[in-house]
Amino acid sequence: MAEHFKIVFEGQLRTGVDLETARLNLAQLFKSDVSSMDRLFTGKPVTVKRGLTQDDAQRYMKALNDAGVEARIEPEQPVTWTLEEVTAPEPQKPAFEPAASPYAPPRASMAQDWPAVGELKVFTIQGRIGRLRYLAWSMVMVFALMAAFMVCLQVMAMSLTAGGLLATVLFIAFLVVSIQMGAQRLHDAGWSAWLLLLNLVPVIGGFFPFLMMAVPGNNGPNRYGPPQPPNTRSVKVLATLWVVFLALVFAGAMMGGLQKIQDQVEATTGDYEQTLPNDDDSDDAAQPVVPVDPADAGDSSDSEDDQ
Template identity: 75%
Template sequence: MAEHFKIVFEGQLRTGVELETARLNLAQLFKTDVSGVDRLFTGKPVTIKRSLTRDDAQRYLAALNDAGVEGRIELEEPVSLSLDEVVEDVPQRPAFEPAASPYAPPRTPVAQDWPAVGELKVFSIQGRIGRLRYLAWSLALVAVGLLVAALCVGVLSVSLVAGGLLGTVALVAFVVVSIQIGAQRLHDAGWSAWLLLLNLVPVVGSFFPIVMMAVPGSTGPNRYGPPPPGNTPRVKVLAILWLAVLALVFIVAMMGGMETVQEQVEATTSEYEEALPYDDDTEQPVVPVDPVDIGDSSDSNDDQ
């Protein structure tokens, strides 16, 4: 039978090696963190490696020495098995079982076995969708909303009651579906769906939809489920089309806003010019008087 050896370590350092240096070297050697090697320095013999040949044991010991610690090689005793030594271990039930405490934490598994990709559910707040699918679904929702709005206008021309009822139902359905796909988009980023309420906050609600479209999703499973399926070519086309529509709307709004500002500036300028005071009582130019005329007039006065 071939002999087998083991490496035993008792926490001894080599001469001139500090403990912190040895800990760092061992952590690098065993590919673990520094706290993981602290149990090797308890002062008690610890078997690091078993079932080694003499050559392998020498190599392991040399690696420990290079790390700055001392170890030793010991011969492993052969293991002998005998059926006579087998003792059946019968589990003993306690005399009484303690009642479950209402304050005890739930004993549920921490890790959940998620599938590779999640299932797409349009009409649900459960699950996750990525940025491109969120844009594609938003475009489809807006398109359907415009068609239903046109239908409501046609019904209104026939019956106000029927048209108003249909419009109310369509508006509620539009809001509900928007919340559902928005919740799945936030879940993809690992955020709670309650953050959708930020859309109702002044100022914040003006740019939070942009955040929802820009924030990347989690690379792997998160607490809301596995990652969504990959984007199909149709999803990519719809997402790009929706971005183009949003960019066009933004440009038109900016141009309209600039025209409005220009009109207001021109109106304010004209009002200011009209309010400026004008001096109608201008001084008449002084006409020079001929001295001869003055003399004639004085003589005529004397004659009189």
């Protein structure tokens, strides 16, 4: 008889995974509501699947690990049970209920029935956006800012004060929208929006924006809400154009830097060559001086007078 295995879960969470995220992921894995997942986190062993082969048990374990929880595999006789048959013992109620403290903070239920996809909103720090949509929105925002800056220059030509005020308003609006988009991008990865402050840290702020563009988002719901809607064709096109544009800017900056270094090396080499002694001067200095006889010098002077 082939050996079968069962999956036993005692409520352990993986490192870095909070309880609410694990409940949401398990609800999506078992295709059930979030509230029914509470019976898995009583702290007592619960068999979530029986009658599995070795390979099926390993695949099931990987799915649970990806959901953010730890479980174990135990051998058993081949029996087929499902999650709906799992029953957890009812917790015993105390003999008396303690009175609620008036100083206790209010408590809200953490269980939420998230929709399949979230609603897209640009001007908010709530919600989530993926990598491609973040790139596409960033491209639109930058080119809109460039167009507004051209208008600002026209206003400055007429009134320096009005142009300066308009430039200040544009900068503040650009900063606010950037923070809102960056917060949604970090939420998609399950990170806090406070990590945007890393952009102000020297050295780290130089590569953290690229990390925001590269880090993948969570597949299912997390504590910041459900995933974003699927990317449209326009989002993919704009994201690709923005990546190409950034690559060209980076390549141009590298070429300009290399050209500047080359010019500096040539200028330094020219200055060094000017400090070296001239070859003609060296030859003249190397020729011996022939002494002149005074008599010959006098004859030469007389011949010149006769002429």
